Amino acid sequence: MSFLPQIRIPATYMRGGTSKGVFFRLQDLPEAAQQPGPARDAVLLRVIGSPDPYGKQIDGMGGATSSTSKTVILSPSTRADHDVDYLFGQVSIDKAFVDWSGNCGNLSAAVGAFAISSGLVDASRIPQNGLATVRIWQANISKTIIAHIPVCNGQVQESGDFELDGVTFPAAEVQLEFMDPAADEDGDGGAMFPTGNLIDTLDVPGIGSFPATMINAGIPTIFVNAADIGYQGTELQDAINGDTAALARFETIRAYGAVKMGLIKDIAEAATRQHTPKIAFVAPSASYQSSSNKTVQAADIDLLVRALSMGKLHHAMMGTAAVAIGTAAAIPGTLVSNAAGGAKQAVRFGHPSGTLRVGAEAVQDNGQWKVSRAIMSRSARVLMEGWVRIPAETLTGI
Known part of the structure; x- marks a missing residue:
């Protein structure tokens, strides 16, 4: 042969x-x-x-x-x-x-x-x-x-x-600048909040109804409050990734959020769109031990964020989700800026592996929020x- x-x-x-x-x-x-x-x-x-x-x-x-x-x-x-x-x-x-x-x-x-x-x-x-x-x-x-x-x-x-x-x-x-991260290709920033609201009530059958900020900046992302879904915001991977029922709940929330954002027409389509949208939960700053056993002090961060990618809690933070975090943090009245204690042009947030700083330049134009760029540093x-x-x-x- x-x-x-x-x-x-x-x-x-x-x-x-x-x-x-x-x-x-x-x-x-x-x-x-x-x-x-x-x-x-x-x-x-x-x-x-x-x-x-x-x-x-x-x-x-x-x-x-x-x-x-x-x-x-x-x-x-x-x-x-x-x-x-x-x-x-x-x-x-x-x-x-x-x-x-x-x-x-x-x-x-x-x-x-x-x-x-x-x-x-x-x-x-x-x-x-x-x-x-x-x-x-x-x-x-x-x-x-x-x-x-x-x-x-x-x-x-x-x-x-x-x-x-x-x-x-x-x-x-390596410094990265994400230009017009919420703009459409024609420069229209109206798609930053697909529902037109900074905070919506997301109704998820079998799970509940709770506030959500749904934003399209860097990557479409659904933010919810940690406390509203039974978490502290200090969780590490094992606390969620080892819980199949929790992962199923997050996926259901993500699917209903994707429908509300207009990304899919039916929740069944979420299975064929695993990469987007992301789902993340936020909480006010608190001290915790990172996955490397380093102590992250509450005074050193503005808020806590945990995000899921491809059905699992991410070990750190997706770069595109960091853009969404920075953008939402710069706009008063989102769940992210509320968790941070108010809108900030730059925030340092705590994630499972430690902390990350991201900045965004947000302005309001004719009643609509627009972000010219988001900035963060990485290495490669x-x-x-x-x-x-x-x-x-x-x-x-x-």
Whole structure:
């Protein structure tokens, strides 16, 4: 019996913020996968090792968590005043499904470095020493991200002393600016609060009715008060991820919130839209022990936030959800700014791994809130580069 050799695809495995993912240049993908569709999804699923009924992704590059089951495709930008187009695919662990509905804010921190190192940024825009400004078009959500990448002797600088809670080792700081994070592509900021309200009453059959702030900034996010759903806001992963009934309740809340936000028409559709919206719960600041046993003091944070991603409590905080947090915190009258003790242009919030600071510039224009940009710092580095391999049968019959 003869067997076809595996397909080799140039790829780079990178950490960005508190996530990891496999990065590709569009031109390096198999020809059939260079366009959106079943072939592309099949390639990425096989690279990551999904679907895996064991939930481990042993036969792939994924790490069996929402933070490590990720893929990125970059190409020279087709838009004026941008350097690179960035497409993010969140790969389901146990289903044959790639969710293209949102961005990954954490991996956004690695996009600029990968773009420079892969020759996707014009050499004239890269200083010999200093900060390179990489203009990124986030193709999933039609938004601009500006990444400030440290450069030393003409090369991306990855080492440094910037510490990020949720990441074990320090690295070079990468500042990200999420431009017009709540605006539509035509610049209309009216979609920031899809219901038109800063706070709605969310009715969830079998669970209850409670206040919710539903915002589209960075990524569509549903915020609820921790106390309204029986939590303190100091919980770590094990307190929720080991409770199947709690996870089911969160997913039900998320589904009903998605309908109210207009993202889906029926709650059954939520199963095919796992990446968005996110659901998070907030509480006033309080002291707690982080997952690394570091004490987070109430006086050092403005509020507590816990968020779920792909059906599990996140070990730190999704970058895009941090944008939503910063945006909502800057606007008086949201559940987030209420938990923070009032609207703030920059907040430091506590998450399971520690703390994170995020800022947003919010103004009210003709009765509507608009945010020009949200800013936060992350770090990124290459973990491995070379080729990933997938069986040739991956593309058979597609």
